[in-house]
Ligand SMILES: [Fe+2]
């Protein structure tokens with residue numbers, strides 16, 4: 001049975017698949033926080049704001065889709081094959097549904113981050129479109145708060161609890177291979 005909130009111990013000090021996935025969550029939190037700052041008018045010099053908008057755009061169009069792919073395509077099928085407790089398939093389906101919602105919202109945000117990154121006058125751009133950008137970025141933040149918690153307290157512990165060591169190693173190398181491909 002899965003212990004909610006448990007963090008099963010690893011057998012080695014080498015990073016495992018869950019460590020890689022948690023590293024992605026650190027980056028998600030970092031870029032959501034940067035996205036919130038980017039949408040706040042005032043304070044930052046124009047070049048700095050353009051650079052931050054570019055970094056946020058890049059993370060959410062390149063890095064995050066890889067992480068969602070890892071969870072949907074590499075983690076879910078393995079957990080479903082591991083005779084999971086009855087509640088887990090529903091948790092996994094909710095996670096994948098949330099990925100679709102998150103990526104739909106991100107599709108709305110990316111053209112705005114691109115415009116801001118290319119703007120000669122980022123403060124002027126924010127005066128026109130900043131409120132909508134800030135509102136959708138706050139929505140993104142709230143969605144991630146809801147999304148990351150069950151991954152970290154139910155799904156990732158299930159990887160360490162339910163998947164045999166050789167399957168966890170295979171998962172780790174497939175995540176690494178996918179991230180190195182592009
Ligand atoms: Fe996710």
Ligand SMILES: [Fe+2]
Nearest residue numbers: 025067071151
């Ligand atoms: Fe995740």
